Amino acid sequence: MADAIETHLLRKVFGDYAAVKGLTLQVRQGEVFGFLGPNGAGKTTSMKMLLGLISPTSGEAALLGKLIGNREAMRRVGFLPEHFRFQEWLTADEFLLLHGQLLGMKKDDLQQRRNELLERVGLTPFGNKQLRTFSKGMLQRVGLAQALLNRPALVFLDEPTSGLDPVGRRLVRDVIREVRAQGTTIFLNSHLLSEIEVTCDRVAFIQHGEVVRVLELASLANDQTSVAIRVSNLGAESLNGLSQWGREIQRDGEFVHMIIASDTVLPEVTRYLVSQDAEVYSITPNRMSLEDIFIETVGKDGGL
């Protein structure tokens, strides 16, 4: 099965400024893929290139096994842009019908699908209201419904939770889980790392328009755990001995911090400390948050 998204050295130059230097990545079918990076890293430009809105200066990319811009592939793609602006003089019903028609959907299927999705995003009572009367959150919801009309194989969501209240954010997260369960691949561009953390299978960090790191979030819990050990009576030699289980060992007053490969080593670490006659008060494993990794990856200055 072809990858949902495959790019090779995708590049976009505006004048003499390279917005995207050379993007190479693969997104597997059926996964939720997070696209992370500091502001100005080229995330939106990259997404627009994949969607055929911006033509790349060089490089190649394919969606669902077809080169970008292929209309057959676009029939199976959904897109919720950032700064969503839609025809505000249409009603929500008309807006969804319009986009369904442009997708070439059959009338009956489209009507059924529209009602289904309006229900799902909680806008059924507002179907005949013009979009100009909608709040930002309601527009985001109708935009999400629009992106899912054609039961897409691949959905691009650009900052889908921006401007949403916690209820709306939860809704978006739940909808993402549901469509993922139906086998849809989701390409998610978001600043909200906590969102990414709970929704994504894998993330790519991009900086200056290049992928600097790809991470499986499922493995995050295991290979990126930092431990804070509150301990006294621990000699320097005994401290060094901890290096067989972890790295970046630091003593900070009565705390010892270290990063371990997996929390399965913690019982062994405990036995070791006790055998060294140290007094152990607590051992607290802290899963490294995506935010920690983000800052570690792009640097504190955000790569400026």
Added chain:
Amino acid sequence: MSAISIIARLTFREAIRRRLMLAGLVLGIAFVILYSIGTHFIFGQIAADTAANMPSQMAANIMKAESTNAFMMMGLYAATFLSVAMAALLGADTLAGEINSGTIQTIATKPIRRADIVLGKWLGFIELLGLYVLLLCGGIVLSTFIQSGHIPQNLLIGLGLIYMESILIMTITLMLSSAFPALATGGIVFGLYGLAFIGGWVEQFGAILQNDTAIKVGITTSLIIPSESLWRRAAFEMQTPLTGTFGSPFTTTSVPSLLMIGYAFVYLIVILVIAVRIFQKRDL
């Protein structure tokens, strides 16, 4: 339903929903009413004067027809100008505005050709302009007929040419709108229209004074933008023979050839193709 017709219907509906049609309708009707009130008194005066001063009934009839026609041409000239303004207003914000706001993004990522978007909008505007030209020009002609019984010759050809002028301006606007922001587009279009207008005058005076250079200058401007020559051909088709000798912007002394009309048609198609090409190539 094809993508072109979906976009065309959307364009039409947008004009209705955003009250553009309503504004056009109200102002158009006001325009026709004003014309009718004005000409009501003028035609009455003309009828009285010609009956009193002309040596024979036949001469009186000819004089009456001539002056009625002259006033109708004046009204049609104003209607043409309003149609051109409407064409520029419709086209200026359409692509530029939607690119700027990002509305175009969900449309352009659907499985349709970019050409469908441009052509759909173009067809939608053609429908709207058709209604507008029919309201304004049709209103003037009907009002004149009811008041004086005068029907201009070659009416359909004349109205068709006026319609074509508005389509030409709309197409140029659409092309510019695919490349420039709305305000710049509007500015350039009115600049070009002004150029054509002045060029038309130069050519007219050249014809009256029989100055070849002036006529050539006029023809050259018509080649750059053939909008005014469409009006002048329309005026030539509809005006009475005597009216043509007055020399005014409302009438025509130097008649654009059929070749120029053919050129305008080809020009329009080429501009449309360029509009599509620009829109296909640009980043959204």
